[in-house]
Amino acid sequence: MEIRFAKTATFDLNNILEYHSNEWGEKAAVKFQSKLEHLMNLISSNSYLGVLENSWNRIYGILLIKNVRVYYRIRDEKLIIPALKTESLTKIPYTKASIKIKI
Secondary structure, three states, X not given: OEEXXXXXXXXXHHHHHHHHHHHHOHHHHHHHHHHHHHHHHHHHHOOOOOEEEEOOOOEEXXXXXXXXXXXXXXXXXXXXXXXXXXXXXXXXXXXXXXXXXXX
């Protein structure tokens, strides 16, 4: 199955690889890329592996690593990757109510 990355996904991937390389070194970036390639092979053999995120456009999503989700769709025997998104826990707003504990 042919795999195509949209421009947005290519931009996302470059940013993620650069971040991994800067934060944890080149080996971490290579390991991430290897995991992504493995996931692409899995999706190629089972296109419904992910969760249907958008039924109108038939976009599926699947977690690649702890905070990176890959979005994809299958069209005309092609695996199209429109985006890779990070899901950072730092985006969760801090509120006092979220840490109250009653004993």
